Amino acid sequence: MDFLSPDTAKTLTALWAQVTIFFNSMLLPSRLWQFAIIVGCFVLAHLGRIWLSPKVDDWARGRDLSTRRKRWVILFRKRLRGIFFIIFAWSSVLVLDAVKGFYSWRFLVVLAATLVTAWLVVGLFARLIRNSFLRRIVSWGAWVWVTLYYLGFWDDTARVLDSIAIELGGFRLSALAILKALVLTTALLSIARIITGQTTARLRHNEDISPSMTELAIKTMQVLLYGAAVFIGVKAVGFDLTGLAFLSGAIGLGLGFGLQKVVSNLVSGVIILLDKSIKPGDVISLGETFGWIASLGARYVSVVTRDGKEYLIPNEDLITGQVVNWSHSNEFVRVDLEFGTSYHDDPHLVRKIAIEAALSADRVLSNRPAVCHITGFGDSSVDYILRFWITDPVEGLTNVRGAVYLALWDSFKKNGISIPFPQRELRMLDGSTLVVQNSPQKSQGEN
Incomplete structure (x- = not known):
């Protein structure tokens, strides 16, 4: 590992010197005035948020909004301070440009307005990532990159990250390559998720396509798009996958023995979609389970019963077991x-x-x-x-x-028709004697 090599130490020294020069320049009188303008814009933005937030809440309560629109309203409300700051900061830049002699006072104001605008855009695009943990990591990583880029520190930071690497033969894996792969792959996966979501909604509303073919098309599209996103994201940052071919083959062989059931369920799911024996909405009986199919997954089928229980039945059981499909060929x-x-x-x-x-x-x-x-x-x-x-x-x-x-x-x-219940007839044979024995409680009471 080339951690803290001479080149890395030299790059860090140059980066620290650049940071020191930047912060020393902040003490100039003109820069202090710009700090005052930035603080004033922040105070006005905070007051604007206090003024507008209740009005946004009242507007949202008075309308019947969908869940998706409510989320956007909440997102807009949380970003009100940043939106007001961007408006006031760029307005201040326009004023400084118009007033003669104050053009040189605009550097920090422009920098602050640009950074807040970039942070706001990153936050909005990060909402496309559904996983909250992954969204938080990508957001913070993008905010750090935007800050370093506009402050002029990114080139030196990139050289430091690139110098931190692991080399195995001809394979070199640096911290910078890992970060690029994570960011690009996450972005491509988010785009793939949006495409699959929109296409899935259209396919499921298309009555000309059978439910089985719809699910098969959706699963195929998801595998292709997500697989392409991962492959393109890894290749785009310069990873040589041929060097990992032997290792991936060995791992695949080991997983093949350990994940036989998983692979069997995946293959069974594809067979179910192809032969159209079971589709969403069908009513089936499997053993003691009776219900209708809610969804077809890659590994299992979701069956909902009348009492609200949801059974996740492995696809293999539907292929190898006896299943009663009450609505397979017709609904009668x-x-x-x-x-x-x-x-x-x-x-x-x-x-x-x-x-x-x-x-x-x-x-x-x-x-x-x-x-x-x-x-x-x-x-x-x-x-x-x-x-x-x-x-x-x-x-x-x-x-x-x-x-x-x-x-x-x-x-x-x-109509006077009776439903009988079992009856027994007792016959006494000649010479038999009927003996009635009182219960102990009754006998005690008689005494």
Whole structure:
């Protein structure tokens, strides 16, 4: 490592001398007046923020704004002091330019106005980065770079950072290259995220494309754009990836053995999207899990049940296991109900009333036949099965079964049809004696 080599020490000495000269020049009388102008602009900006902030809050409360617009209003409110400072500082520069003899007094005012303007622009563009930790790092890094650049210290700082490096054979990795790679890669990833977000919204609102093809197109686009962003960001700063080919191959071989399940789930996800066996909105049953598919991920499928639980089912389980897709080829679902009536009731009448009761319930299709058949003669009842059709399994099956059972109860009660319960008949054989034994509590009370 070339840390604090003679060239690095020489560069640091020159940088420190430049910083000393810059701060000594700040003690000149004309510079002190410029400091006073800058302080005055800051005070006016602070007062302007105090005056305008409540008005912005009242304006936002009086309007029905979307979440995205509310965030921009909050961002604007937080940047009010900086916006007012930029306005007052550049106005002061224009005044100094117009007044004869004061043109030389504008250097620090221009520098302060330029720095605050650059800081504000960096803060606005940093909002494109969704991750708060990464956004904070990029923001502070960009603010430091902007400050060093406009103060004239960046060239010497860059030479110092470039001299701090690790060399392995023909491979050289400097601190400056790492910083450039991080900044450029983050910027490219943010641009890729914006493109994928806009394209995803358009694809999902396009009714001409099936949901499975939509998800496949989205996943393919994300892999290509994010992969290209990382590759371009690394190559643009001069990293030679060919030198890392052997190392990456060894790492890939090791990860291949350790991440077999992950790779299997990724491949299974691609297969699901290609064969269109499962798509968002489908109602499926997998073991004890019954619900509709909320989203298709690269590793798992999100299934939401009627009770609000969200199951993350690995893609491999959907490929290798038995899955019931209630809405795969069409939305029609047949529901079966079993019930029994008394032997004294006319089975022809029971079947007719049961079909009418089923068709009277909500969500039961009237344009598809409902049937009722006798399935057997039980110990206490004649057993029937009632079959009818619905077209919205996503709304649940238990509730529609309950509605039909309730309609059967009302219809049977109205027509005098009884639903029997198990009964037992006790016969006394000749010569048997029935003995009734009182409980201990009752016997004690009688005493």
